[in-house]
Amino acid sequence: DTGVSQDPRHKITKRGQNVTFRCDPISEHNRLYWYRQTLGQGPEFLTYFQNEAQLEKSRLLSDRFSAERPKGSFSTLEIQRTEQGDSAMYLCASRLSGQKETQYFGPGTRLLVL
Amino acid sequence: QQQVKQSPQSLIVQKGGISIINCAYENTAFDYFPWYQQFPGKGPALLIAIRPDVSEKKEGRFTISFNKSAKQFSLHIMDSQPGDSATYFCAASRAYSGGGADGLTFGKGTHLIIQP
Numbered sequence: 001d002t003g004v005s006q007d008p009r010h011k012i013t014k015r016g017q018n019v020t021f022r023c024d025p026i027s028e029h030n031r032l033y034w035y036r037q038t039l040g041q042g043p044e045f046l047t048y049f050q051n052e053a054q055l056e057k058s059r060l061l062s063d064r065f066s067a068e069r070p071k072g073s074f075s076t077l078e079i080q081r082t083e084q085g086d087s088a089m090y091l092c093a094s095r096l097s098g099q100k101e102t103q104y105f106g107p108g109t110r111l112l113v114l
Numbered sequence: 115q116q117q118v119k120q121s122p123q124s125l126i127v128q129k130g131g132i133s134i135i136n137c138a139y140e141n142t143a144f145d146y147f148p149w150y151q152q153f154p155g156k157g158p159a160l161l162i163a164i165r166p167d168v169s170e171k172k173e174g175r176f177t178i179s180f181n182k183s184a185k186q187f188s189l190h191i192m193d194s195q196p197g198d199s200a201t202y203f204c205a206a207s208r209a210y211s212g213g214g215a216d217g218l219t220f221g222k223g224t225h226l227i228i229q230p
Contacts, residue, residue, distance in 0.1 A: 004157075033217060042120075042203045042220030043158065056217060091157055101146050101209040103218060105157035 002026060004106035006092050012112045013082055020078045021109045025094030032075050033103060034067055035091040036060065043091055049075060050097060082113045117141050120204050120221025128229050133191040135224045137204035140185065146209035148218070149178065149189045152201045161202070162189070165210075194228045201225050 005024045013019050025032045031050050035043035046065070047057045051072035061067075064082075069075040079086055089110050093103040119138045127133045139147075148163035164171045164178040164187065171178045177190040191198055205218040 031216065035218075040223070042205075042223050043218070045217030045219065048217055058217065093157075101207075102148070102160050102163070105150075105159065107155075107157050 004092055004094050004104055006090075006106040006109050008109055009107060010110050010112075012114065014114050015082060015084060017082055018078065018080045019082055019111065020076050021090055021092075021111075022074060022076050023092030023094075023106060024074045025092070026096075026104060029094035029096050029104075030072070031095045031097050031103075032069055033093040033095075034075070034077050035093065035105075037089040037091055037108070038087075046077075079111075082111075084113050087111055087113045117219045118204060118206050118221045120224060122224060123222070124225040124227070126227045126229060127194045129194065129196060131194050131228075133194045133198065133226055133228070134188060135202055135204070135226070136186065136188045137221050138184075138186045139206050139219075141206070141219075142185070143208050144206040144219075146207050147178070147180065147187050148205050149176075150203045150205060150220075152203065152223075158203060191226075194226075196228045196230050199226060199228045 007022045033048040034046040037043040046061050047067050049069040052069050064080045067077045089108040091108045093105045095103045117140050149161045150158035151161045152158045162173050162176045166182050175192045180187045201223045203223050204221045207218045
């Protein structure tokens with residue numbers, strides 16, 4: 001399967017703990033996106049990378065959130081000092097810029113903060 | 115500020131009927147309008163997309179109608195089937211205009227149920 005993969009699929013943590021999620025995009029895709037989806041809502045854009053450069057960050061991305069894509073391949077999203085309001089599905093998507101505009105989504109990581 | 119408004123929130127259609135979901139956007143800089151389908155526990159999957167230089171696009175049973183002057187677009191699902199039961203999201207982005215604003219802005223979703 002050459003689709004977008006995310007790990008872990010589920011994460012339960014206690015308030016105040018740090019968590020890190022990983023996204024592996026489709027291999028040739030140079031753009032990688034992070035979104036957050038709460039129950040009953042549409043995904044909300046958080047940030048995106050072109051290769052290793054982080055080009056855009058939403059104001060939803062508080063200073064407790066940090067994303068990296070060090071080698072332009074996989075990406076990590078870290079949430080520090082988690083709060084109950086961080087409970088959501090975190091989705092990753094990728095696309096190949098300059099050609100198809102379609103963003104392909106992974107299955108998501110569901111985070112529950114107790 | 116909700117830049118993409120979607121309606122209805124939920125929709126029940128009989129098998130074989132036409133499902134219609136509507137969206138309205140505010141940002142005239144948007145130049146790409148996709149529809150995504152999402153099943154429970156899965157990520158969204160692209161269904162069909164349109165650019166504002168055309169008024170309609172059809173792919174199989176799915177059609178997007180686009181009204182640039184009204185800043186509205188809609189999804190029509192013809193001959194709706196029980197397997198179409200899912201949540202549908204409209205979205206918009208500046209995929210072509212550059213400037214770094216490439217993230218998708220989604221509507222809140224429509225929960226569609228097709229009754230057999």
